[in-house]
Amino acid sequence: MRVAIVGAGISGLALAYYLQKLGIPYDLFEASEHVGGNIKTMQESGYLLELGPNALQYTPELETLVRELKLEQEVVPTAKAGHHRYVLRNGNYEKLPDSPFSLLSNGIFSWKTKLRILQEKDVPPADIDYETITQFFERRFGPGVIEYAVNPFISGVYGGDPSRLLVHKALPLLKEMENRYGSVLKGLLKHPVSQFGYENISFVKGMQTLPNAIAEKLISLHTGLPVEMITRNQGKYIISCSATGDYDTEEYTMLVLALPAQPAAELLHYTFPGMAAALQNIHYPPMSVVHTVYHRRDVNHVLDGFGALHPKAECPFAAGAVWSSSLFDGRCRPHEVLFTSFVGGAQYEAHALTDKEKLMECVHQELKETHGITADKPVFQHMYFMEHSIPQYDLYIEDAHHMAEQLEQEGLFIAANWQAGVSVSSCIRHAKELAHKINLKRPAPSIAE
Numbered sequence: 001m002r003v004a005i006v007g008a009g010i011s012g013l014a015l016a017y018y019l020q021k022l023g024i025p026y027d028l029f030e031a032s033e034h035v036g037g038n039i040k041t042m043q044e045s046g047y048l049l050e051l052g053p054n055a056l057q058y059t060p061e062l063e064t065l066v067r068e069l070k071l072e073q074e075v076v077p078t079a080k081a082g083h084h085r086y087v088l089r090n091g092n093y094e095k096l097p098d099s100p101f102s103l104l105s106n107g108i109f110s111w112k113t114k115l116r117i118l119q120e121k122d123v124p125p126a127d128i129d130y131e132t133i134t135q136f137f138e139r140r141f142g143p144g145v146i147e148y149a150v151n152p153f154i155s156g157v158y159g160g161d162p163s164r165l166l167v168h169k170a171l172p173l174l175k176e177m178e179n180r181y182g183s184v185l186k187g188l189l190k191h192p193v194s195q196f197g198y199e200n201i202s203f204v205k206g207m208q209t210l211p212n213a214i215a216e217k218l219i220s221l222h223t224g225l226p227v228e229m230i231t232r233n234q235g236k237y238i239i240s241c242s243a244t245g246d247y248d249t250e251e252y253t254m255l256v257l258a259l260p261a262q263p264a265a266e267l268l269h270y271t272f273p274g275m276a277a278a279l280q281n282i283h284y285p286p287m288s289v290v291h292t293v294y295h296r297r298d299v300n301h302v303l304d305g306f307g308a309l310h311p312k313a314e315c316p317f318a319a320g321a322v323w324s325s326s327l328f329d330g331r332c333r334p335h336e337v338l339f340t341s342f343v344g345g346a347q348y349e350a351h352a353l354t355d356k357e358k359l360m361e362c363v364h365q366e367l368k369e370t371h372g373i374t375a376d377k378p379v380f381q382h383m384y385f386m387e388h389s390i391p392q393y394d395l396y397i398e399d400a401h402h403m404a405e406q407l408e409q410e411g412l413f414i415a416a417n418w419q420a421g422v423s424v425s426s427c428i429r430h431a432k433e434l435a436h437k438i439n440l441k442r443p444a445p446s447i448a449e
């Protein structure tokens with residue numbers, strides 16, 4: 001038995017790592033010369049810039065992986081202030097509540113909304129087909145939480161629109177709490193916060209540390225090899241890469257696509273056209289990540305938090321910004337501050353497509369207004385554009401999920417953020433589970449062996 005894995009983002013890398021641990025032969029093909037996919041750290045002009053994820057949830061799987069890779073000394077938890085998040089309201093930033101006590105003293109919600117939030121435990125559970133996140137929160141916590149909490153949170157984390165994302169797909173844990181305990185609040189009380197609110201971490205030299213460390217351990221990783229065609233012969237998969245003819249002849253019992261939906265669709269066009277069509281329906285909105293540096297003395301805001309979220313109701317330009325230099329040391333010089341702004345996502349697609357110079361100027365002007373910045377120009381600015389950013393767990397993803405499940409009978413598996421959940425920690429957890437599932441399908445050794 002040999003497994004072909006296409007794509008060495010965190011999903012493909014983690015899967016290859018766990019298969020290798022189980023002694024299952026595999027080949028991992030990556031189009032780029034570099035591994036990590038969305039996880040990209042760049043060093044420029046003395047700054048450490050994250051072009052993808054900024055912080056990872058330190059889940060038990062990630063902690064174990066970090067230990068096995070001997071990366072413990074490289075891990076940096078977010079600074080204490082990172083527990084706070086700010087939200088834009090009437091042009092100013094206000095702290096979002098991070099505990100039941102701060103919920104009551106907080107000025108973001110009216111007293112009517114606060115009371116309604118506390119009554120959530122008395123709202124009977126309901127199973128509603130295709131319920132969106134907005135509908136779920138309105139039903140359980142009342143309409144007052146949508147504009148200034150749910151909307152900016154979903155935009156900041158998923159680049160998504162809560163009125164389109166399905167709650168059981170995008171926030172399965174909350175739906176599970178409703179089903180299990182009859183209430184989200186009761187569910188949160190039953191489970192210690194540590195179990196769900198994992199600490200956020202990065203690495204001294206940035207996120208790229210993790211994929212690079214996994215890649216170093218792999219014995220069958222082939223970078224710079226874009227897979228161009230997948231065919232089947234007597235139930236076996238044949239992988240074709242024109243960069244080298246070598247893999248044309250290799251046959252694989254199982255195929256794992258660790259790819260975004262679009263390139264996966266292209267590869268399945270001839271073998272599984274129905275699945276290819278379903279994959280084309282998954283929406284990835286465009287997004288630009290903008291890094292902006294100022295001299296500390298020119299910024300009036302204390303920046304004591306993870307960053308700021310921007311609700312749609314405020315008509316912002318960026319969906320929000322991470323205060324990178326408040327979270328981790330070594331991102332810029334000590335007398336400077338570094339902002340990582342996200343422009344785009346499902347609610348602000350047109351903004352992401354703005355001309356580069358204009359986009360960077362709009363980000364600077366918005367940072368200036370919202371953070372009390374006195375400088376006319378940033379010390380440094382950099383923009384990275386993604387045509388396809390984060391897959392949206394909306395109605396259009398349902399078919400692909402359903403078909404992916406069925407194709408497992410054919411030896412075709414998925415390890416990718418459009419199936420596993422979008423966070424890096426979800427991708428790692430899913431890859432580990434998939435490695436064990438594949439292991440169970442391993443033929444029993446014959447007596448002669």
Ligand SMILES: Cc1cc2nc3c(=O)[nH]c(=O)nc-3n(C[C@H](O)[C@H](O)[C@H](O)COP(=O)(O)OP(=O)(O)OC[C@H]3O[C@@H](n4cnc5c(N)ncnc54)[C@H](O)[C@@H]3O)c2cc1C
Pocket residue numbers: 006007008009010011012029030031032035036037038039051052053054055056057225226227228258259260263287289386389390415416417418421422423424425427
């Ligand atoms: C801007 C942004 C910010 C984010 N922030 C966070 C965060 O703070 N925390 C968090 O947990 N998550 C965050 N995420 C989500 C997370 O980064 C992704 O969900 C995750 O990295 C996806 O990994 P993947 O391996 O599934 O896919 P990808 O990273 O997309 O990897 C797919 C790989 O397949 C390769 N490939 C494509 N076509 C072929 C081919 N034909 N042949 C061979 N190889 C091919 C690609 O080169 C790529 O390396 C963020 C995402 C974005 C875009």
